[in-house]
Amino acid sequence: MDDYFPKEMNGGGDDAPMFSEIFNLDPNETAVPVPREETRLSESEIIEKFHRILRVAKDIKASDVFLKVGVPPAIRLDGIIQFLKFDDITERETRIILESICDRYLLEEFRNEHEVDTAYQVEDIGRFRVNAFLQRGYIGFVFRLVRFEIPTFEQLNLPVEPLMRIAGERRGLVLVTGVAGSGKSTTLASFIEYINQNFNRHIITIEDPIEFIYTDKRSIVEQREIGMDTRSFSTALKHVVRQSPDVILIGEMRDKDTMEAAINAAETGHLVFSTLHSTNASQTVDRILNFFPPHQHNLIRLQLSMVLKGVISQRLIKRIDSLGRVPAVEVMTLSPTVRKVLEEGRFAELPKIIEESEYFGMQSFNQSLVSLVKKKMITREDALANSDDPDKLLLEFRGVSKSSGHQDIDDAKKKAADKRRKRSKDLLGD
Missing domain, CATH: 3.40.50.300 (P-loop containing nucleotide triphosphate hydrolases)
Known part of the structure; x- marks a missing residue:
C-alpha cells in the first residue's frame, strides 16, 4: 500500500489559469499557487486518471476521496486522511471532471451557488455521493463511496x-x-x-x-x-x-x-x-x-x-x-x-x-x-x-x-496489522 501513499506531497509551481468557461472571475483576485501541467492530457485521459483514483479508493476500502487543485488526490481510510501517489490535481482537470459528472441543470446550480451535491456512478467501480465546491477560487471535490449492495443490520454490526x-x-x-x-x-x-x-x-x-x-x-x-x-x-x-x-x-x-x-x-x-x-x-x-x-x-x-x-x-x-x-x-x-x-x-x-x-x-x-x-x-x-x-x-x-483482555487485544491488533499488510500486497501485486 505504500506505493499509493507518498511521504510528502509534490512541490508547487506557477499559477494555473482560472476556469473562465464557468465563472466570470478575475484571475488577479484569486491567486493560488498551483502547478502547471507538464504534459497536457486529453479530456479522455483526464477522465481515465480520475477513474483510476476512484478505483484505488474502492480497492483499499476508503470512505472518501478528496480532489484539490495543487496537491495530489487524497483519501480517508479508517478515518485517517492520506495522500495518494498521483500527480498534483490541476485546475483544468477539476473543470473537466465537474463537466463530466454534472448535467446542465447542476452546472447552472454550481454557477449560481458555487457548490452542488450530486451522485456519480462508474461501471465496475462504484457509486459515489459527490459534493463540488469552490475553495479560494478553484473547484474542489469530496466523493463519498456508496455501496452497490445495501448491507444488512447484521453486516453493519447493528443491534x-x-x-x-x-x-x-x-x-x-x-x-x-x-x-x-x-x-x-x-x-x-x-x-x-x-x-x-x-x-x-x-x-x-x-x-x-x-x-x-x-x-x-x-x-x-x-x-x-x-x-x-x-x-x-x-x-x-x-x-x-x-x-x-x-x-x-x-x-x-x-x-x-x-x-x-x-x-x-x-x-x-x-x-x-x-x-x-x-x-x-x-x-x-x-x-x-x-x-x-x-x-x-x-x-x-x-x-x-x-x-x-x-x-x-x-x-x-x-x-x-x-x-x-x-x-x-x-x-x-x-x-x-x-x-x-x-x-x-x-x-x-x-x-x-x-x-x-x-x-x-x-x-x-x-x-x-x-x-x-x-x-x-x-x-x-x-x-x-x-x-x-x-x-x-x-x-x-x-x-x-x-x-x-489485554493479551487478547494485542493478538487482535497483530492479526489486523497482518490483514492490512496482506491487503497491500494483493493490491500492489508484490
Missing part, C-alpha cells in the same frame, strides 16, 4: 432485534443520528431495504442526492431527488401524503418546515425515517425542540411523546480485529417511561432510562462500548474516548478480565 422491531412499525418517526461520516445514510438504507424485503409497503424517499439504489421486492420503492424530481424537501413533503405512501424517507432534517412536516406525516399514519446531526437521544430531542419557537415547545413535546418510535445514535470506531470501523450504537425506543419523560420535558433522565430498559430493546453507548471491548473489536482506550460518561465506563470495565 438486530430492536431495529427489526422498529422497522415493523406502521406509523411514527424514526431518527438515525450522529456526526458527519458516522454511517447514518447506510443505516437508513438498511432500514428501507429490510422493509422492502419483508413487508408489502409503498416507500417514497426524498434525497439530496439519491445514494443507494433500491430494487422493488415485496415493496414499491420510489426515489425522488432534490433538484431533479422536486424543488426541495419542504415542497416534496407538502405533496407526499397524497402519493399514498406507507413509509417516507427524508434524507436529512435541515429546518423547521421539514421537521414539522415529518412529525405531521408520522401523526397521520406514516412511518417516517430521517437523519439528524446529534450525538445521542437526549441531544436529539433538544435539537428537535430548537427548530421551533419556545411557545410551541409544549405541543412538540406532546407530539414526540406519541410519534417518536426510535432514535438510533451511532459513532464509528476503528476496529482492532479486522479492517475498517465498527459502530457503537445507542438505541432509544418509545417505552411508557420514555413517553412520559418526553411529554414532561425531563430529557436529562433519558440516559438512565435507556440504560435500564433492555426489555424494550434499548441500549446505552456505554453498554455498546463494553460489548465491543468484550468481543475484542475495539480497544478500551477508544471506548473511553467515545463514551459520554467515561468514568462510569471505567467501572463497567471491571467485569472484563484485565489479564486475558
Whole structure:
C-alpha cells in the first residue's frame, strides 16, 4: 500500500489559469499557487486518471476521496486522511471532471451557488455521493463511496432485534443520528431495504442526492431527488401524503418546515425515517425542540411523546480485529417511561432510562462500548474516548478480565496489522 501513499506531497509551481468557461472571475483576485501541467492530457485521459483514483479508493476500502487543485488526490481510510501517489490535481482537470459528472441543470446550480451535491456512478467501480465546491477560487471535490449492495443490520454490526422491531412499525418517526461520516445514510438504507424485503409497503424517499439504489421486492420503492424530481424537501413533503405512501424517507432534517412536516406525516399514519446531526437521544430531542419557537415547545413535546418510535445514535470506531470501523450504537425506543419523560420535558433522565430498559430493546453507548471491548473489536482506550460518561465506563470495565483482555487485544491488533499488510500486497501485486 505504500506505493499509493507518498511521504510528502509534490512541490508547487506557477499559477494555473482560472476556469473562465464557468465563472466570470478575475484571475488577479484569486491567486493560488498551483502547478502547471507538464504534459497536457486529453479530456479522455483526464477522465481515465480520475477513474483510476476512484478505483484505488474502492480497492483499499476508503470512505472518501478528496480532489484539490495543487496537491495530489487524497483519501480517508479508517478515518485517517492520506495522500495518494498521483500527480498534483490541476485546475483544468477539476473543470473537466465537474463537466463530466454534472448535467446542465447542476452546472447552472454550481454557477449560481458555487457548490452542488450530486451522485456519480462508474461501471465496475462504484457509486459515489459527490459534493463540488469552490475553495479560494478553484473547484474542489469530496466523493463519498456508496455501496452497490445495501448491507444488512447484521453486516453493519447493528443491534438486530430492536431495529427489526422498529422497522415493523406502521406509523411514527424514526431518527438515525450522529456526526458527519458516522454511517447514518447506510443505516437508513438498511432500514428501507429490510422493509422492502419483508413487508408489502409503498416507500417514497426524498434525497439530496439519491445514494443507494433500491430494487422493488415485496415493496414499491420510489426515489425522488432534490433538484431533479422536486424543488426541495419542504415542497416534496407538502405533496407526499397524497402519493399514498406507507413509509417516507427524508434524507436529512435541515429546518423547521421539514421537521414539522415529518412529525405531521408520522401523526397521520406514516412511518417516517430521517437523519439528524446529534450525538445521542437526549441531544436529539433538544435539537428537535430548537427548530421551533419556545411557545410551541409544549405541543412538540406532546407530539414526540406519541410519534417518536426510535432514535438510533451511532459513532464509528476503528476496529482492532479486522479492517475498517465498527459502530457503537445507542438505541432509544418509545417505552411508557420514555413517553412520559418526553411529554414532561425531563430529557436529562433519558440516559438512565435507556440504560435500564433492555426489555424494550434499548441500549446505552456505554453498554455498546463494553460489548465491543468484550468481543475484542475495539480497544478500551477508544471506548473511553467515545463514551459520554467515561468514568462510569471505567467501572463497567471491571467485569472484563484485565489479564486475558489485554493479551487478547494485542493478538487482535497483530492479526489486523497482518490483514492490512496482506491487503497491500494483493493490491500492489508484490
